[in-house]
Every structure is written in C-alpha cells, then in structure tokens.
Amino acid sequence: MTSRVTSDLDPFSPEFRADPYPRYAELRALGPIVWLDRYGIWVVSHYEQVRAVLTDWEIFSNAGGGGLANYFTTPPWRPPSIILEADPPLHTRTRAVLMRVVSAMAVRGMRHGFQQVADSLIDRALVRGTLDAIPDLVQPFPLTVFPDAVGLAKDVRENLLTYGAMVFGAFGPSTPWHEELMLQAPAVGDWILAHCARDALTPVGLGASIHAAADTGEITAEEATLLVRSLLSAGVDTTIDSIGLALRCLIDHPDQWRLLRDDPSLARAAFEEATRYDSSSQSLFRTTLRAVEFAGSDIGKHEKVLVLVGSAGRDPARWDDPDRFDIRRKLTGQIGYGAGIHGCVAQMMARLEGEVFFQSLATKVKTLDSAGPSALRLNPGLRGLTQLPIAMN
Numbered sequence: 001m002t003s004r005v006t007s008d009l010d011p012f013s014p015e016f017r018a019d020p021y022p023r024y025a026e027l028r029a030l031g032p033i034v035w036l037d038r039y040g041i042w043v044v045s046h047y048e049q050v051r052a053v054l055t056d057w058e059i060f061s062n063a064g065g066g067g068l069a070n071y072f073t074t075p076p077w078r079p080p081s082i083i084l085e086a087d088p089p090l091h092t093r094t095r096a097v098l099m100r101v102v103s104a105m106a107v108r109g110m111r112h113g114f115q116q117v118a119d120s121l122i123d124r125a126l127v128r129g130t131l132d133a134i135p136d137l138v139q140p141f142p143l144t145v146f147p148d149a150v151g152l153a154k155d156v157r158e159n160l161l162t163y164g165a166m167v168f169g170a171f172g173p174s175t176p177w178h179e180e181l182m183l184q185a186p187a188v189g190d191w192i193l194a195h196c197a198r199d200a201l202t203p204v205g206l207g208a209s210i211h212a213a214a215d216t217g218e219i220t221a222e223e224a225t226l227l228v229r230s231l232l233s234a235g236v237d238t239t240i241d242s243i244g245l246a247l248r249c250l251i252d253h254p255d256q257w258r259l260l261r262d263d264p265s266l267a268r269a270a271f272e273e274a275t276r277y278d279s280s281s282q283s284l285f286r287t288t289l290r291a292v293e294f295a296g297s298d299i300g301k302h303e304k305v306l307v308l309v310g311s312a313g314r315d316p317a318r319w320d321d322p323d324r325f326d327i328r329r330k331l332t333g334q335i336g337y338g339a340g341i342h343g344c345v346a347q348m349m350a351r352l353e354g355e356v357f358f359q360s361l362a363t364k365v366k367t368l369d370s371a372g373p374s375a376l377r378l379n380p381g382l383r384g385l386t387q388l389p390i391a392m393n
C-alpha cells in the first residue's frame with residue numbers, strides 16, 4: 001500500500017535557506033519522499049533516493065524545466081536549455097559536443113592560465129591584507145578565467161552575473177526581487193545571445209570548438225549558439241559560489257585551513273569536501289513523464305520532484321559524521337555535481353578552478369581569518385555569499 005507523507009516546510013523561504021542543514025535533517029526524518037503542500041511538489045532528500053531519481057531519466061525528465069516552473073503546463077521564460085532541460089535523444093547529441101569540448105585533455109591545457117590569474121589575484125589581496133573576499137578575490141577569478149576559456153569578448157562581463165541571477169532566480173517561486181530583475185531580461189538575453197554567436201567569439205576557445213561542431217552537421221548553427229549560452233549560464237555563478245563557500249568553510253574550520261596551508265597538495269580534496277559539505281548547487285528539479293510508484297508513494301504524471309543534492313551530501317546513511325568538514329575524508333560517490341546523464345558536464349573544469357585557487361592560497365597565505373560576518377545571497381537556485389570579509393597575510 002502506498003502512502004503520502006506531507007510537510008509544510010518551505011525550502012525556498014529565506015529562513016530555510018539561511019541554514020538549510022537542520023531542515024534537511026527534518027525532511028529526511030519524515031521519509032524517503034515527501035509532498036510539500038505549499039508548492040504541490042515532491043521532495044527527495046536522502047542520498048539513495050536523490051541518486052535513484054537522477055539516474056532514471058526515462059521517468060524523471062529534465063524537459064519539464066530545471067526549476068519550480070513546470071514546462072509541461074507553463075511556457076518557459078526563455079528558450080529552454082538544449083542540454084540541461086532536454087531528454088534523450090536531443091540531450092545525447094548536445095551533451096556529446098560539450099563532453100568533447102570540455103574533455104580532460106582540454107581542461108589540462110587550462111591549468112597554467114588559471115594559475116597565473118589566481119596567483120596575481122591572491123598577491124594583490126595580500127597587499128591589501130583586509131578585504132571583502134567575495135567581490136575582491138573570489139568573483140574576479142571565475143569571471144576572468146572562464147569567459148577567457150570560452151573566448152568571450154572582454155566588455156561588460158558583469159552582465160554575466162546579472163544573467164546568472166536571472167537563470168538561477170527562475171528556479172524558485174516568483175519573488176519581488178526576481179520580478180524586478182526580470183525587467184532587464186529582454187536586454188540581457190539579447191546581449192548573451194549576441195555574445196554567443198560565432199563571429200563574436202575568439203577563433204580559439206570552448207565557444208569556437210562548439211561552433212566547429214556545426215560544420216560537421218552534428219548540431220545546427222543555432223544549437224551551437226544555445227550551447228555556448230549553456231556554458232555561460234552554468235559555468236560562472238556556480239564556481240564563484242562554490243569557491244566562496246569553500247573559503248568560508250576553511251575560515252570557519254581553522255584546523256582544516258592549517259592542514260591545507262601545511263600541505264597545499266590537499267587543495268583539490270579540500271574543494272571536493274566543500275562541494276559535499278556546503279556547495280552552490282543544493283537543489284535540482286525533475287518532472288515525471290508518467291505515473292510511478294517510488295519509495296512507497298504514488299507520483300502522478302507531470303509532477304515536479306525537488307531533488308536536494310545538498311541534503312544528500314549530509315545524509316548520515318551515506319557519510320560518516322556528515323556534519324564534519326574534513327578535507328582528508330576519503331570521498332567517493334560525490335553527489336554535489338549531480339549524477340546520471342545530466343551530471344555536471346564540466347565538473348573537471350570546476351574542480352580545476354577550485355584546486356588552482358586553493359593551492360595558490362595555501363602556498364602564498366600564512367594566516368587567514370574572518371574580519372566580519374559573511375552574508376548569504378538568497379537566490380533560490382544557487383547558494384552563495386555576497387560578502388566574506390577576511391584578513392590575511
């Protein structure tokens with residue numbers, strides 16, 4: 001016999017998002033799948049069910065939209081992503097192109113350039129000593145290396161942050177903040193698409209490689225432009241926010257910072273642990289293609305399922321002492337980059353950005369301390385900081 005456990009918790013409320021981890025534990029205690037009355041959606045919060053949903057694309061589809069809005073019943077605010085918001089066979093074709101473009105070999109070639117930018121940003125921060133790490137150290141890193149790797153023109157890159165806020169803001173319920181931001185959507189949307197066109201990009205770079213796939217007929221020219229846009233949507237705020245949160249983890253856990261400082265080769269592991277412990281990507285969505293019985297509940301056709309990867313990363317059934325931030329943890333089964341056919345296509349690149357940043361920090365910086373309270377940006381699609389005052393020398 002199936003059952004329906006319901007809850008009035010609101011995962012999009014500022015209170016929930018300010019400190020989601022105790023609330024995730026409340027949700028996990030309710031059962032493997034819970035109905036959220038407020039939004040009329042399902043939520044899974046255990047590692048086992050999160051992985052099960054993400055790896056079953058034939059039932060749990062991405063074509064219903066990456067956020068709370070249900071594209072099967074409501075028209076999308078922008079042409080949907082042809083990779084993140086697509087199912088096979090379209091997804092198989094577009095993903096193959098991106099997989100090649102951000103292959104391990106392509107990513108290896110980026111290390112040196114990333115290193116130079118990280119070193120110079122950290123040198124400059126050391127001269128200042130006290131600074132707000134988010135605008136002055138963290139943001140400029142992905143905002144420089146990533147659009148450079150894509151081959152984007154150097155003008156007004158801040159538009160990328162406005163665009164990212166629109167994309168990730170649209171994942172949750174409508175708020176006055178997002179509605180006001182969306183007044184700029186036509187202009188910013190046009191700006192992005194114009195900058196993703198072939199002739200707007202440098203002749204060598206990830207963007208050019210995507211457009212080259214149109215020459216062989218693998219994708220159309222229009223699809224190439226949309227795929228460049230996907231990289232720009234998914235590749236800027238995610239890394240900024242993950243690096244910012246990882247930096248805060250190290251400040252909040254001075255013993256872990258000292259371990260890293262004494263052995264900078266732990267940088268990759270530190271970023272990996274932060275991606276489990278407190279990451280930018282907390283929640284994903286799927287929409288059912290047909291009615292299904294799942295973990296003891298009946299889910300109807302075209303119903304939304306909120307998939308809490310941030311909670312899966314803290315599930316005690318999967319991790320020893322999950323609320324401990326431990327950069328020497330032997331971490332296998334990472335869920336912070338998703339799983340299954342939509343698992344982050346550029347996770348090697350994201351890891352490289354994190355590794356290079358924290359290796360440079362650990363090599364150059366002796367002391368790292370908080371210089372004031374940090375603040376969260378409450379964008380429903382992505383967790384990140386707006387300020388993180390630090391003192392370093």
Ligand code: HEM
Nearest residue numbers: 083084234235238239242281284337338342344345346350
């Ligand atoms: C630390 C940084 C990052 C995190 C935490 C992250 C996380 C994720 C997650 C959780 C997904 C799965 C979404 C889903 O299943 O619905 C995903 C997909 C994706 N990510 Fe990332 N990501 C990061 C960085 C990047 C970067 C740098 C890029 C671009 C270069 C990128 C491009 C993508 C794309 C295109 C997809 C869609 C893949 C597909 O649908 O097949 N991500 N990412």
